[in-house]
Amino acid sequence: MFALVDCNNFYVSCERVFNPALCERPVVVLSNNDGCFIARSEEAKAIGLGMGAPAFKSEQLLRRHKVAVYSANFALYGDMSARVMNTLAGYSSDIEIYSIDECFLGLDGFGRFDLDEYARDIRRTVRRNTGIPVSIGIGPTKTLAKAANRMAKKNPALQGVAFLRSEADMHAALKNIAVEDVWGIGRRYAAFLHQRDIHTALDFSRLPGPWVRKHLHVTGARVQEELNGRSCLALELVRPAKQTICTSRSFGDAVTEYEGLQHAVAHFTSKCAFKLRREGSKASMLTVFACTSPFAPKTGRYWGTRTIALPEASNDTIVLLAAAERALAALFREGYGYKKAGVIAGGMVPGGSPEQTALSLFQEDPVPEKQLRSGMVMEALDRLNARYGPGTLRLASDLRSGWKQRQGRLSPHYTTSWNDIIEVRA
DNA sequence: TCTGGGGTCCTAGGACCC
């Protein structure tokens, strides 16, 4: 058995924890750069504010219904997420943190418990410890746990918990779930299936296996197996190291000067380097891109990208910055208004393993003194920033001028910044 | 004025190896 615990309207719920007056109002949280809705309270959904819809198109609606609007505060959401996951870890030793607001729990060997009551206890405890409301679905496969979770959310009578215990439970659940709402069936496959008169999860589960394998490939075939109660997706108890690490942002105002892009790219590169070190990985390739708005008139569009192969895999900010600088210089074209840029680290090599030191053909020194020093400098940098706040110590090229994000309605970093708390009190 | 930011996996086809 698997349980899927999913935080309700997570980002909105985080804002509400620290501002209970929001509980009676429609609330939305915007994406970076205050662009789209990425979280909506139930009231906001009812008004018709769509997930991922651009906020500027709904300004009237927002005003008319006095919707509380927030810029994304990922420092807050990330910290609240860690608190929720911490609580959940007390309920099973087998946990997979699936996303910032979702967690699978393995319930093998929990047969002596009443799982329904167990789930209700989890809900109460998470709520008490963190203030965050969650819904819980339980089923014999991850996909069925997902489906159960959806039921728990959609059906208030269930009070946040749905348990697919018997064949009959599963049959009833699948009958009431549209095929596009099944985990692993996206827009394209849903349209394909609708054309062939397959509308519910139950319809899909009954299709001939080879046909599904042919048209939806192995991923689709696995979904079908899972819907039929045969588990194909195991819990990932250890998160595998990331294969790529990306930091990118849209700009509040288009950036036209090379210098502005340079500062932004240096900032993104520093963030990537930090993420690499946190993962214990080194990158052997670095890609930089900068582009105009996809909504700009066709003639004013440009998508520039360059990838640099590093002579040795690295997670040293200084090394990566030098590469990023070269890439940007190569891709930059005068005369465009750049609306977004980013840095992608790839070709990962585990940091600290023998490969990472051994493989450079031209490395003259058997004891890589330079690398040793670089590691120590980066460690000091990270320690200082961990203690005194991100960005306290940084490279001189990592400048915040010449580019900025729109972020007009940011709530305080209630749980991660003393300064913000002091301001709130004042 | 104005449209996010991360990720993963799978497949097909080409280039290449012996």
Next chain:
DNA sequence: TCTGGGGTCCTAGGACCC
């Protein structure tokens, strides 16, 4: 008359997730 059999690696594109 009529072109082997077994691989790997890389890339692009398509699908999906939150």
